Amino acid sequence: MDPAGRVGPEHASDPAQGQFFLAHAVRVVTEGRYPFFTDLMNYPDGVxxxxNTSMYGLTVPMVPVTMLLGPPVSFAVMITVGLAGTAxxxxxxxxxxxxxxxxxAAVGGAFCGFCPAMLGxxxxxPNIxxxxxxxxxxWRVLVMCRPGPRPVRDGLILAALVVYQVFINEEILLFAALASGVxxxxxxxxxxxLLRPAWKPLLAGLAVCAVVAGALLAYPLYVQFSGPQSYSGLKEAVPDHGNDIAAYFNAGSTTLGGDAEANKGLAPNYSEENAFFGWPLVVLLVVTVAWLRRDVLVRSLAATGLIFAVLSLGEELRWRGHDLFPGPWALLxxxxxxxxxxPTRFGLITSAxxxxxxxxxxxxxxxxxVAEPQRRLRRRxxxxxxxxxxxxxxPLPYREVGRPPVPAFITSGQWRPYVAPGQTLVPLPLPxxxxxxxxxxxxxxxLEFAIPRGYFLGPRNGVDGDPGGFGAPPTVTSTLLNRVASSGQPRSVGEETKRRVEDDLRYWNAAIIVLPVEHRRADPLRTTVEEILGPAQRVDDVWLWDVRPLTTR
Incomplete structure (x- = not known):
């Protein structure tokens, strides 16, 4: 009921990032902005x-909603459409x-759309x-294996689906490919x-798909893997992100039978509960596979689900936090x-x-x-x-907490006289x-003003092609102010640190620094920044430092 003022109790950065991408899609559609890179976040290095999960397959169709009702509402609509649309x-x-x-079909569709992994x-x-x-x-991959092949038509249809899915989420596309192949x-x-009559039409259709999709995606993928602020791999950014084996035997935290406290430590975090079937469903699945064991479809589904369930456990297999032995993911x-x-997200494949x-x-x-009495008994x-x-x-309603409103200084446009094109507004705490x-x-x-730093995936050291990490590389300013924000204690600042902070502000081409008066760490942050830049001025509901004389010399 209040998308702008309420958020999940953990990982509030993801919805904020989603809102940023929704606003950027508006600029892409209405102003023709370059879609694959922006310096409006992490200025001047950009993102x-x-x-990153820019989600143009979702954010572009949502442009009318974003323009009419704002990014927070648009984000909530994306989530709703994503869950219901998948089911x-x-x-x-x-x-x-x-x-x-x-x-x-309704039972299967409802589980695929609203299973604990999706709710997590x-x-x-929304991209997941x-x-x-x-x-x-x-289904289109399976169709290619049938008699009466039409490889060109089938390949073109699959290529269209693949291209669109790339602009929703590439990881899910990879999962679909791996699951289909296995x-x-x-x-x-x-x-x-079945192999002899199927392999030629399948390969022909996949070849058509690869050529067409490859041609359409060649430039976007070049930017992704070789463009500015590209990175290689996320292993160091998401270390040990596997499920605990016990996660499959507990119910999800967002379900009627779930217990968030009992689930702690069984998944990387609350937003990555990619298993959590609960004991009753696990038992039912075992019984089902035993009952229908003569059905090759059931056996194949069961083996596929089990393989990805094991891979979802990550590099080290654990039972309720206790390491057991290395898992097969360590080899891949x-x-x-x-x-x-x-790796924990392989549980999404198992769930489907x-x-x-x-x-x-x-x-x-x-x-x-079967005979009527037995049939009735089986149904019941x-x-x-x-x-x-x-x-x-x-599913239960999501847990939610309040979050700080956007300051009136921002929403009323009072920032505009201070920030010229090419300059940044520096929020505190730093993004x-x-x-x-x-x-x-x-x-x-x-996105009418740019901000330094931010929440995004980029090269950990700021050098294109480095291993990936979250956010910009640390600077003297970010390290200092993050410590103040986390500890609640102001820090004394020496002359060298002051010079380094001033250098950062020049690098960001900062116009103003803005700190909400009501922020829970406002006092220590204000005290620390005033020691560097002098007294702040109160403007509406924020403390303001006008640093243009410093950065425009």
Missing amino acids: NLMA TAWYFVLSRHIVSSRLA HGNWH VSQFLVPFIV FLAIYVAQRRE VHVPLLDSVV VVGVLLAVATDRALTDR AWVAALLIALVPLT DLGSSDGLRWAASQN
């Missing part, structure tokens, strides 16, 4: 938007191509929960007679492309597979032709089992991984 897309594909019962990302990552193209991508390999290994983490994957398994099993229970038993397994996973209010300030003003 490689292809190497609907899976229902559509399942009901038309996999199962005959619409109820079975829902308050933060917007998987509505994934079932169509997977599933097909397992399926064909059990039915080898340095492979190109895979070195940018967050579970949704399809539930749909197939429900369809078998409802439609298998299956419905009861589904309720026992899935009711604890019923960083744990402090993203400045991104919301800029988004609220349609």
Whole structure:
């Protein structure tokens, strides 16, 4: 009800970044701004938007909503459409191509769209929960294996889906490709007679897709991997981001049967709960696979889901925080492309597979032709089992907390006389991984002013091609003020530090420094900055330092 004033209790930086990208999409559409790089964040070095989750496949269609209702509302709409759209897309594909019962398709689609893994990302990552193209991508790959091949047509359709998915989230596209490849390999290994008639049309269709999609994506991917502020791999930025084995046996924190306290330590953080099926569902899956073990589809799905569940455990397998032994991911983490994957997210693949398994099993229970008393008993038993397994996973409203409003000094436009084009407005605390209010300030003003630093992925040392990390490399100013903001204690500043801070302000071409009066660390931050730059002036609801005389010499 209040997207601008409420946010999830952790990782508020992700929604702020999403709002920034929504505002940037408006400028791309209405002003023709370059879409793949911006210096409006992390000025003057900028941010490689292809190497970040700029989500143009979502933010561009949302431009009318963003312009009419603002980035916070637009962000909430993206989340809603992403979750519901994913469930609907899976229902559509399942009901038309996999199962005959619409109820079975609804069970599978609902789980794929609203399973604990999707809910875990829902308050933060619209690019992750917007998987509505994934079932169509997977289905088009499978279609290529059928008799009567039309490789050009099929390849063109798949290429269109692939290109669009790249501009939603590349990691999810990689997951869809890996899952499709693993599933097909397992399926064909059990039915080898299918290989001969299938491999030629499949390769032909994939070749057409690769040529067309490759041509369309060549320049954006060049910018991503070789352009300014590009980076190589995220292993050091997300170390040890795997699931605990026990995570699969607990219910998700955002579900009826979940317990956020009990789940602590079983996932990298609250926004990465990519498992959390709960004991009842795990037992039901084991029973289901045993019941339908003669079905090659069920066996292939089960093996695919299990493989990615194991990979989601990361480099070191753990049980409730206790290290057991290295996992298979340790052998793959340095492979190109895979070195940018967050391993816990392989649980998203397992979750989608579970949704399809539930749909197939429900369809078998409802439609298998057996004697009437046995049929009635099977239906009732299956419905009861589904309720026992899935009711604890019923989604609950997200936990939320208040966040500071954008200062009236910003929303009223009082900043405008101070900040000329090419200059920056420096928010305090400085925009960083744990402090993203400045991104919301800029988004609220349609990015009409630039900010230094920010929350983004870039080369850790600021050198193109270095390993990736979060935010800009530390400077004297950022280190000093971050310590003050985290500790709540002002710091004494020597002459050398003062000179280094002034150098940073010149590098950022800063016009003004802005600190909200009501910020919980306002007093120590104000005291520290005043020791460097002299007294602040009170303007409306902020403390202001006009540093133009210093930076425009």
